[in-house]
Amino acid sequence: MTGIASSSASPLRDFFAPRLASIQPEVSEAYRAEYSWAGMPVIAAQLALVMVNDTRRAWEGQWGVERRRLDGTVLAxxxxxxxxxxxxxxxxxxxxxxxxxxxPAQEILVFSPDRPGFARVIYNLARVVAGSSSKTLSKPLLRPRSAATD
Known part of the structure; x- marks a missing residue:
């Protein structure tokens, strides 16, 4: 790549990285055993840090997880x-x-590996909740232009 990198280069590089960590809702085995039966979906009852290693080398290390307020105070x-x-x-x-x-609007989860190989992960519950809202906007964001007629 020559010249100046575009603003999308870094997110694309992270997206296609050979090691990826994300936060996913998970169903516990106890919940699955108690409430799962044919044809009925089970509800995710917990969160998990999921790491994918698409390289030829194993990764060993520690992940530090902190629940923080937006002012930086560590809560857990x-x-x-x-x-x-x-x-x-x-x-x-x-x-x-x-x-x-x-x-939830004032707290985030921060996941930090102790050694290189994975990027730090930040989980913002307020963004997840806001992004999954089924409410519709009362006003449209874009207003159609009226075409001039002759």
């Missing part, structure tokens, strides 16, 4: 030791103390 922490073998995925179920939000 969790440390997880992870071994993610080559070409596989690993996951860590988050403890209840870490994912129990008191004020």
């Amino acid at each position: 922490t969790q440390i997880a030791r992870v071994t993610d073998r080559q070409g596989e995925q690993a996951q860590v179920v988050l403890e209840a103390a870490v994912v129990t939000f008191c004020g």
Whole structure:
């Protein structure tokens, strides 16, 4: 690549990175055993840090998880030791103390690996809730222009 990198270069590089970590809703095995039967979906009852390692080398390290207020105050922490073998995925179920939000609009989860290989992950529950709203806007964002007629 020559010249000045576009503003989309960094997000694209991260998106296609060979190692990826994300936060996913998960169904616990206990919940699945109790409430799952043929044809009925089960509800995700917990959050998990899911790591995908699409490289030829295993990754071993620790992930630090912090629930923080937007002013930086740490409210809860969790440390997880992870071994993610080559070409596989690993996951860590988050403890209840870490994912129990008191004020979702004022708190975030920050996931930081202790060594290189994965990017830091930030989970903003307020963004997730706002993005999944089924409410419609009372006013349209774009107004159609009226075409001139002769």
